[in-house]
Every structure is written in C-alpha cells, then in structure tokens.
Amino acid sequence: MGPRHNRVWFWLSALVLALFCVFLLYPLFKVIASSVAASEDGRSGWLILVSDPKYRSAVINTLLLGLTVTVTSTLIGVPLAFFTARFSFPGKALIAILPMTTLIVPEVIAAQTWIMMLGNNGFLTRWLGSYDIEIPSFYGWTGLVTVMTFIYYTYVYIGTLAAIRGFDGQLEEASQSLGVPPGRTLLKVMLPVVTPAVLASAILVFTLVVGNFAVATILGHRVNLLSVLTYQSFVSEVGANPVMQSTLASVSIAIVACVLFLQRWVLSRGRFEIVQGRGTRPVGVGGARAIVLAAVAGIIVAISLLPLVTVVVGTFTRARGPVMRWGEWTTDNLMRALVAAPDPILNTLLFAGVALVLSLVISTLVGFLIVKKRSVLTPAIDYLGALPLALSGTVLGIGLAMSFRGGWLPLAGTAGIIILAYLIRRLPFGVRNASSTLYNIPDSIEDASISLGVPPLQTLFKAVLPLMVPSIAAAAVLVWTTTVAELSASLVVYSAGQETLPIQIFRLIDSNLMAQASAYGLVLLTIILLPILIATTLFKIDVFASR
C-alpha cells in the first residue's frame, strides 16, 4: 500500500475521532463543567448534594441497590449456569430461551407487568386477597430488588455459562485422579478459572443497576435513587441553570468510572489461559434430583417469561380507567394503539430506522478503522467507541440536551436529537460486532484486491463488505431490538409530538392506564420479535452469538 492510501484512512480516522469528540466527549464535558458552576443561590451543585439529605440518601440507596441486585443476580445466575453446563435434565431446552427474554423484554414493560401482577390492583394481589392473604407493598425495595434481579441475572448466567463451557474438563479429571474430592476440585480448580468471568458480569450488572431508570422510577416510589432524581432535576430545571441534573449525572459517571477501574484491576490479576478447552459433557441426571433441577430451572424461566404473558393478557383485558377488569375481554386497547393513536408506533419505526442505518454505516467504518487501519488515533477511537456502554441513558440524554440546544447545531426539539441519542447509545454493539468479524477476515484478501489495482475504498465495498454481510445483519437485529426499546435517553431529549413507544408506555403507566400500556407494549414486542424471528428462521443468522 502506498502512503497515499494510508493518508485516506488516517483522515477518515481523524474524522471519526472528531465526531466522537463533538457528540460524545463534548456533552460529557458540558455535564461535568455545569456541575461545578454555581447555582442561583451561589452554591455549587456539589455543595447542595452534600448538604441535602435527599441527595445523600439517593447516593447511598443507589449503591446499596446496586450491591444487593448484583448479589441476588449472581446467586441465581451462577448456579443456573453451572447446572445447565454440567447436567442434562428434562426441559433443559427451555433454558436456552433465557438470553432471549432479557434482550427482548424492554425494562419498562418488565416493570409494568410486575405491577400488573403484584401491584395493589394486580391480579395476583387480588387473587391472594380473596383468600385473605395480604402481601406487603411491592413498591420500594421489594419490587426494585425483585424486578431488577429477574432482569439482570441472565447477564451473570450468560457470562458464567461461557466460562464454564470454555473450562477444560481434563483439569478437573486430573485433580480428581490425584485424589482431591469432587467438591474440593470445584473450589480449587474450576472456581479460580471461572471467577473473573463471574466478577466481570457481576460488575456489568452493578453498572446497569446504577444507570437503570425505567424500573427505578416506576417501582422506586419513596426510595430516593440517583437516576430518578437526575431525571426529576432535569425536568424541573428545563431552561434554568442545570446545576443539580449535571451534578447528579456526574455522580453516576464517577460511580461507573470507579467500578470500571475496579474491573480492570480484577481482570488484570488472575488470568488463566485454557490451552485446550475441551468442555465437559453434561451428565445426565435422573430420578428425584432431575425433578428438583427441572423444577427450579423451570420456575426461573417461567418468572422470566411472565412479563410476555402479562402483556398479552393485559392488552385484551377490559379496563375502566385505571382499574383492570380481569376476565373481561376486549380488543379496544389494541385498536386504540393501532388505529386511533398510532403516532408512537410510527415515530419509533422512523427514528429507530434512521438510527439503525446510520449506526450500521458508522460502526462498520469504525470497526474497519480499528481492526484493519491502525494508526496513532486507533486507541482513542477504540476507547471512545465503547464509552457509551458505561453511560446511563439519562446522563447521555442530559449531555446532548445541554450541548445542542441553540448554538451552532440546534438539534433540540427536532427528531435529530432523538436519532443522535439512539445512535450513540447503541453504537458499541455495532462496533464490537463489526470489529470481531473483521479480525476473522484475513488482510490478504484486501491486499490481493489492491495489488490487482482496485482503489482502497472500492476494495472495502467489493471485497471486504460482502464477507461481513451476515455479521452486519446480526448486528442490525441487535441494534434494532435495543434501540426501539430505548427509554431513558429519549425521554430526556424528546419534544411534544415525538413520543416513541417506550415513552408512551411510560406515560400511560404514570397515569395508571395499564391496559393501554399493555397494548403499546405488545406492539413494541412485535416490532422487536419480528426481525429476530425472520433473521433466525429465514436467514439462519445467530443473532445472539455476538452477545
């Protein structure tokens, strides 16, 4: 390759880096800078934060909730992964659905359906009430921990499962043939190898809980939480000095930064290379043990799938205002969502569609630059491309709203800012997917094309891209499903008339109109499921491989 070709890629890298700086770093910088600015009464946001017990309790509650859910998710996810990896029992195929459920059920719907089951007017609450069994209020800690655990334990499950499957069974056999009892072998040989994976997924769960807005705001009620207070300050500070919103947002940035630092430290020590990686075959279990295993696994899967069932039932249940008439059926809710007020559906399809196309183009380019065209700029692009994973939607939304209101790029109030928020939030999925595929495409293909006289950009389109098509399709499905479900960032940046499905569902839950919320929820689930079904059945694409 001549120097001229290198220069093309270098300038493209510089362009990408510049875009990241403008649309990602600058908004972050704005948030942190505003937090140290003085408010109307002369105090900085940090001073108010320290002196107001409400904010102090929010920080403590958020950390506490993060720790609790991390522990409970690990307690469910790790044993479940162990048993599915090592044993085969009746109904095990059901467990294969697990990763699907967290991916496809938007958090806002999960929270909503739990209320429809166990809220004060929920069908389980009413059913138990008819036997004079009073259950404690689901709002507050009970609901927060329960719902978040059942959303996030799959992250631990998936991470641990991969590690156990990659573990070399011969090591275990060696240990046991040296006279170590099986239980001790697990602790001494397998545990150290699997631990980093468990810790990494546990840390991921912690950051997700800290950033979670949908569940926190719907179920938190009187428990002050950082993400909820951040959003509330944003709402009450619209147009005013954004002191509190940026301070609270900075706190969650700081928490996540600390946790990521911790993660690097954890991963840097204790790395085990599994050379051969011959996984152990699952052992068949029979009799009573099999029944217990199958029952436990079955219950966990059933609880994970309950939101889907509840949404369908809720959609077709008659409602009078806020009160559900369980057992009376109607299609009114669905007709309203589809015919009378379809704007949220159309908005979602339009915004997410545009974001998807842009996202695929940009992430493929970024992946190509990171993997195939390394330069001095590569580490920065690599790092910034993954940064949105660490930011909660609320924080990102606030940063964008602050940066692009008026000024040289007045995006606020237009659909552009929603699309931008979508694009940035889900970019890491596309980038990670593109770069992992590109590592597997040998450079020789490109070199051959160029040496045959095809210009570099044309080579990209004619030789490299066709090889990437299947993985781009998989990335497209992943980006699509997570984008249409996005709530926290779009809720901050949207304007009147731009409601998306998650925003509309959120507003209906806020007005206690659960039947209508279910109807929009069912539409949202359809929009999410349809591409997955088409991709997996028609095109045989393994959508979940890249996760």
Added chain:
Amino acid sequence: MHFPFRRRQFLAAIGATAASPLFAQASGNVVVYTSNNQQAVQSITDVARSKLANLKFNFVTGGSGVLLKRMETEMSAPQADIFWSSSANTLGAFKPLFEPYLSPEAATIPASLAEPGNLWTAANVHLVAAMINRKQLGGNPEPKVWKDLLDARWKDKIIIADPANSSTAYTILWGVKQMLGAQALRQLANNLVVTSASATVLRAVAQGEYGVGLTFESNAYAYVAGGQKEIKLLYPEDGTFSTPEFLVLAKNAPNGAVARRAFDHIISKEVQIALLENAFRRPSRGDIDVSQHAELPNLASVKVFAINETEAAAKRKEFLDEWTAAVAAKT
C-alpha cells in the same frame, strides 16, 4: 385511449377531496402543556379525531408549577400554544405569560367563573376530596370532617402533593387555613407526607400505602368508577373546597390561529362531556347536566366552603413560606 385522462381526473378528484378540509377548518400542530392525566388528554384527542381531523394535538405533561416555570424560561422563544389547566391561585403568579382571549365557546360559562381580562377561561370545576383506602386505615375510625384529620393518630398516614408544584395541594392547604386557621394548618402539616407529584398521591392510596390522600375528586373517582371496592371518596361534612381550573392561551403562541381553534375545542360542549364521562371533570359550561353523564354526587349534596381565589393568588409566596416553615417544624 381514455385511461390516462381518466386517471388524471381521478387523481385531481382525490387531491381536491384531500385538500378541501384544509380550507374548511384549521390545520396544523398545536402544543399543549398540560397537568392533566392521559385519560383527560385522550378525551380531547378522541373528540378531535372526528371534529378537527387536520389538527394534531401534541401534549407535554407535568406538574402545573413545573410547566408554568418552563413557559417562563421559554418566553423568548415560546414552545407552548396552550396551557391546560391550573387554579387561579397558581396562574396568578404567571400572568405575563398569557394572551387574553375570549372564546366564542365561553358564552355558556357562568360569569362568576370569568376572569375580567379574559386572561384565562374556566375549563372545569374541581371539588377537593379525601381519597380513602378503607383497608389501610390501620384501625383508625373513618374520618368525616377536616378536624378528624388533625388528630395525631393520623401522623404520617395522609399523603398530599407539594403545594409549590401542584395547584391541587395549594388549593387544599390554603382552604384548610382559611377555614380552620393557621394552628390547624400546622397540625395537619404534622400528619402529612408530602410527595412531589399529585399522580403519586392517587397511586399511593390505590396501592394501599396510605389510608388517606388529599386530592381532587376527579382523579380519585376513576378508582371508584373502575370498581376498586376499598376506595371511597370523602367530601368533609364541615365543607370542602371547590376551585375552577382554567385554560390559558400562551402569549406569542407559535401556532397562534390554530391555537385559538384548539382552545375553543377544549371548552366545547362535546369535549366537556367527554371529559366528564371519561375523566370525571365537572364541566365549567352551564349547559351540561352532570347527573346525565356521570354518577358523581350532586353539587347540592356537598357542602362547599367558599375561598377567595384572588387572595390565594396574591399571597402565594407568603403562604408557601408559611407552609415550608410548618413542614420544617414537624415533630
């Protein structure tokens, strides 16, 4: 061949049909900032779908205090066309934001509800009520009068919204002070738990976290009408408070002409009936018989203590300070 010609004619006909309503009635978007819930919002859009097919309502929802403050900060470049709705005691503090407008639909609204300068127009009349969850009274006798709620046995068992953000809470607390005095307000403050949004009050009582919530009849009645049996509304026998809520046209509304058309629509007879039937808002118009459309108690059977709205608006800052002090002094 005739075909191309006929097709062109056909297209022209379609075009004319599609365009004709544009000339017949207003079209475009109108932005409404509203403190009302989705049920009320849907009453407006449901009627508009047949009556004003070319007019699209876009709603921004939030507490009335929050939204009015937002309009204030947006004054240089207004975003809202209409604000719907709040009490005079809250609106009074934001007069420079409003454009006077006398809607032709306002003719049947009683003169007693009119604002002299037509800065705002009555959209509905609220009654204050205590929303009671009979399963959650914790052994306390069901309250009947305001004085019952001052008893220390209700400490931290009654929920209300923040009067700084919610005109509902402001109306209630101002009324209690006028009727029972400053000492009673302090006693009540000692029993109250304050939440940031009025929607939370309804949810908290319906979900059984609190036995009593102080709110407007309309929002709470949805639970009674829906059939949640343990929920009951109390109109205190010593007198409850009634307050009209008003509709406001924003000054320099971005969609001016259309906004006036939307304004007329909101107080039209058809929408007011829809609001009564679906969202239990008592109409401001004189030409609607409440008992024909909803099972709300007849106004004649409820004792109403008259409050001076002008004074409530004028002393807003002073009263909120008094309230903050009362909450701070909570034991």
